[in-house]
Every structure is written in C-alpha cells, then in structure tokens.
Amino acid sequence: MSTTQQSYIAVEEPKAAARPISLARLADYLELTKPRISTMALISVALGYTLGSAHSWSLLPLIHALFGIGLVAVGCNSLNQLLEIKSDQLMPRTTGRPLPSGRLSVSEVLVFGILCALIGIFYLALMVNLLTAFLSMLTLVLYVVVYTPLKRCTSFCTTIGAIPGAMPPILGWTAAGGNLNTASFSIFAIMFLWQFPHFLAIAWLYRHQYHQAGLKMLPAADPRPRMIGWMCVIYATLLIPVSLLPQYVSLAGSVYSGVALVLGIAYLIFSIRFLGNETRKTARELIWCSLIYLPVLLITLTWDRLQLFN
Ligand code: HEM
Numbered sequence: 001m002s003t004t005q006q007s008y009i010a011v012e013e014p015k016a017a018a019r020p021i022s023l024a025r026l027a028d029y030l031e032l033t034k035p036r037i038s039t040m041a042l043i044s045v046a047l048g049y050t051l052g053s054a055h056s057w058s059l060l061p062l063i064h065a066l067f068g069i070g071l072v073a074v075g076c077n078s079l080n081q082l083l084e085i086k087s088d089q090l091m092p093r094t095t096g097r098p099l100p101s102g103r104l105s106v107s108e109v110l111v112f113g114i115l116c117a118l119i120g121i122f123y124l125a126l127m128v129n130l131l132t133a134f135l136s137m138l139t140l141v142l143y144v145v146v147y148t149p150l151k152r153c154t155s156f157c158t159t160i161g162a163i164p165g166a167m168p169p170i171l172g173w174t175a176a177g178g179n180l181n182t183a184s185f186s187i188f189a190i191m192f193l194w195q196f197p198h199f200l201a202i203a204w205l206y207r208h209q210y211h212q213a214g215l216k217m218l219p220a221a222d223p224r225p226r227m228i229g230w231m232c233v234i235y236a237t238l239l240i241p242v243s244l245l246p247q248y249v250s251l252a253g254s255v256y257s258g259v260a261l262v263l264g265i266a267y268l269i270f271s272i273r274f275l276g277n278e279t280r281k282t283a284r285e286l287i288w289c290s291l292i293y294l295p296v297l298l299i300t301l302t303w304d305r306l307q308l309f310n
C-alpha cells in the first residue's frame with residue numbers, strides 16, 4: 001500500500017471523533033471554516049446588505065442574515081474540504097488541514113457540514129426571507145456539488161467557482177429586501193470578474209502542487225509563458241468599465257467611480273507587472289492587490305451609496 005493510501009485511510013479512523021473538546025479541537029473546526037475567506041465573504045454580505053437597504057438599515061436583521069449565511073458558508077467550506085481530502089493531502093499548501101492530517105474525522109465533519117448548511121438555510125428561510133435562503137442553497141450547490149468535483153476535470157471549474165464566489169454581496173442585498181435588478185447585477189459582475197486575476201495568480205503560484213494533486217485550475221499543467229499573465233490583464237481590463245456600472249444604474253456617485261477607476265488601474269498595473277515578469281514575487285503582489293481591491297471598492301461603493309441618501 002502506498003504512503004498516500006495509508007494516510008488517506010488513517011483519516012477515516014474514529015479516534016479523532018473520540019477526542020474531548022479542547023482549544024486545539026476548536027482551532028481545527030475554525031480552520032475548517034477557511035476563516036479568512038469566510039470573513040471576507042461575510043464583510044461582503046454586510047456591505048451588500050447596506051447597499052440593498054440604505055435608508056432602512058437596521059442591525060438585528062443584518063445579524064440574522066450574517067448568522068444564517070455564515071452557517072451556510074461554514075457548511076460550504078467543511079463539505080468542500082471533505083470532498084478534497086485526497087488532493088489536499090497531496091499539496092504542501094493544504095496537507096496540514098484538519099481532515100487530511102487526521103485531526104478531524106470524516107464522519108464528524110460530514111455531520112457538522114450538513115448540519116451547518118441545513119440549519120443556515122432554514123434559519124434564513126424563517127428569519128430573513130425565502131429568496132436569500134434559496135440563493136444561499138444555490139451558492140452551496142454550485143460550490144460543493146459543481147465546482148469542487150469539477151476541479152479534477154476541467155479548468156472551466158474556476159469560471160463556475162466564480163459564480164458562488166460572487167454571491168456574498170448579493171445574499172446581503174436580498175437579505176435587506178432588495179430585488180434582483182440591474183443594480184445588484186452590477187455588484188455581481190464586479191465580484192465575478194475580480195476573482196479571475198485573484199485565482200489565476202494563485203493557481204499559477206501553486207501550479208506544480210495543483211498538477212501533482214490532479215487539480216486542473218489552469219488551462220494547462222505548465223502553461224506557456226505569459227498565458228496566465230495575459231488572462232489576468234484581459235480580466236483586469238474588463239473589470240475597469242464593469243466597475244463603473246454602479247454609477248450608471250444610480251447605485252453610487254462620482255466619488256465611487258473615481259476610486260473604482262484608481263483601484264482598477266492599480267489592479268491592471270499589477271496584472272501587467274505579472275505578465276511582464278511571471279515570478280512568485282509578482283504573482284504574490286497581484287494576489288495582495290486583489291485582496292486590497294475588493295474591500296476598498298465595496299466599502300467606497302457603500303459609503304457613496306449612503307451619501308446619496310443624506
Ligand atoms: C473561483 C474563485 C476563487 C478561488 C479559486 C480562490 C482560491 C483561493 C486560494 C487557493 C487561496 C489561498 C492562497 C494561499 O494559500 O496562498 C485564496 C486566498 C484568499 N481568497 Fe480566494 N478564491 C476565490 C474567490 C474568493 C472570494 C469570492 C473571496 C472573498 C469573498 C476570496 C477571498 C480570499 C482571501 C481573503 C484570501 C486570503 C486568505 C487566505 O489565504 O486564506 N477568494 N483564494
């Protein structure tokens with residue numbers, strides 16, 4: 001039996017489930033939620049909620065929305081890691097996660113993930129609204145049932161994965177009672193396009209690990225020089241006009257558009273730097289730029305929206 005098979009089977013041993021509650025165990029559950037991505041997603045939910053409610057903003061409904069959507073997000077990330085034990089075991093970036101390292105058992109994570117997702121969806125249906133519950137369920141299905149298995153088959157998976165990835169502000173928007181209209185679509189379109197340079201730079205950085213684990217995150221296992229750089233530049237360029245849509249649908253004013261333009265140009269410059277010199281350093285800088293771009297853009301959009309009501 002290979003080392004991989006041995007360690008994979010070790011994950012299924014029940015001993016992890018029998019361990020008592022401890023700080024280390026809570027830390028494992030926290031890691032299972034992918035806390036940094038989930039935090040960014042919940043910040044996007046809160047900003048989407050504020051954009052969707054504006055003059056009728058109130059704290060308690062927002063807390064209900066964050067709680068329900070947060071539970072679904074935890075369910076998404078737990079079930080995603082459950083489906084990826086084998087590939088996570090093969091990548092240095094993910095091998096230390098609680099499931100591949102055997103600190104949590106398959107059965108407990110299965111129960112935890114399904115419970116979180118179901119409770120979250122029912123909570124949203126009861127305490128928020130049916131549309132948000134339905135869209136959260138759709139996000140879960142697209143992420144866990146479609147995107148995650150597709151990672152092993154085709155690099156098109158990332159385009160599919162960008163759909164649930166673009167949902168958090170829309171879930172906040174509908175939780176506030178907003179309709180699915182051109183304004184919410186403009187936010188979805190921004191978030192959708194933003195992800196391409198973000199994950200392409202990540203997928204390029206870890207391309208050897210992904211290849212070793214059998215995951216097709218890039219169009220080729222070892223892409224031609226500049227191919228991924230060009231893709232980043234094209235998506236960052238497309239993002240600039242799309243990020244200006246909110247002013248045209250009366251969601252924001254010119255202050256937002258000015259900031260969006262500056263951020264968009266910065267994102268494009270970092271993409272061009274990566275294209276000109278595809279190195280780990282320029283890829284990391286592009287990832288950092290993406291992680292600054294999104295919260296700054298959404299916060300400015302929300303601030304500018306609130307100014308329209310004052
Ligand atoms: C198809 C879509 C996406 C893919 C494939 C993707 C993939 C990844 C991966 C693999 C990392 C880890 C990078 C590392 O270990 O160095 C990461 C980091 C990150 N992503 Fe994404 N991501 C996507 C969309 C999103 C979305 C929608 C958000 C926010 C709502 C987000 C927020 C973050 C944050 C905050 C980090 C940095 C923290 C961390 O490394 O855990 N990502 N992303």
Ligand SMILES: CC(C)=CCC/C(C)=C/CC/C(C)=C/COP(=O)(O)OP(=O)(O)O
Nearest residue numbers: 041069072073076080136139161164165168
């Ligand atoms: C209900 C709700 C708000 C859900 C969360 C939606 C959300 C933020 C999805 C993230 C999108 C995504 C494809 C992440 C990468 O996963 P990956 O499996 O490629 O990352 P990994 O390799 O680190 O496991």
